[in-house]
Amino acid sequence: MPPTPAVVDDTRRPMTVRLAAPRGFCAGVDRAIQIVERALEKYGAPVYVRHEIVHNKHVVDRLKAMGAVFVKELDDCPDDRPVVFSAHGVPKSVPATARSREMLFLDATCPLVSKVHVEAERHHAAGRHILLIGHAGHPEVIGTMGQLPPGAITLIETVGDAETFVRPVHAPLAYATQTTLSVDDTAEILAALKRRFPELPDPHKEDICYATTNRQEAVKRLGAVSDLVLVVGSKNSSNSVRLVEVAQRAGAVAAHLVDDAAQIDWAWFEGVRSLGVTAGASAPESLVQGVIDAVCARFDAEVSEDDGLRETVTFKLPRVLTA
Structure with missing residues (x-):
């Protein structure tokens, strides 16, 4: 007996979904995560990390499962285990204290x-x-x-x-x-x-990083043509929060920040025909795919990716981890 054909739900509403390009991890975030991963490989667990290595709950939880221990200050770290400083940078007093305690520290500052x-x-x-x-x-x-x-x-x-x-x-x-x-x-x-202060000099180069600028330009394009924009990222991620604001200013009827697909409120989709999706610089692509999968499960979605910039920037890891 032939298998029963799958039931097709003809009532699913059409949805145009556009993915921003670029989106997600930047070179500084990728480098910082690699530093923690390589440190765990080289020195074993635990490796201590002062503050969140990057502002993303899923990244932090994954590294915790691998053996990273996240702390607020060096006082929470033993002298005999490696400590990594987060991608956001630290005051000069922090490495000075680490040196005085003869700690092995790795600086993941972007x-x-x-x-x-x-x-x-x-x-x-x-x-x-x-x-x-x-x-x-x-x-x-x-x-x-x-x-x-x-x-x-x-x-x-x-x-x-x-x-x-x-x-x-x-x-x-x-x-x-x-x-x-x-x-x-x-x-x-x-x-x-x-x-x-007209005499105020300019910096040598723009301080706002290339990744922040590129992601904001990409979400402007989405906001101009989307009823709704979803930004994948954590609430304590500055660049992710800015993407929501930029999307709204660009013309999106609504824009929301979500850590992952589980945070989507499907009431946001009432009357929505066009959806834009992007991700902050510390959000993994797997979380974006999870959002797309959830949308496709509920709507007759046509997904396309914008023809945006392709970033090729990379940053070297500390020599102690590559020797």
């Missing part, structure tokens, strides 16, 4: 964040007061401000901060930015600063 640190030190050495555009409490901002003595850097979070900032007496000014900011928001803040 090279583009390290570039901002070097830039801040150069400005300080030249006698300039530094305006750091960024978000208070973000690990990257804490790390950058911790490169210099207290008072050497003023944090500027908003246009309002730029308008009310009081220059230290006779101090020439410079600025730097957190690497994961909204390009458009940062431009507004810079415009306010330049209006008040």
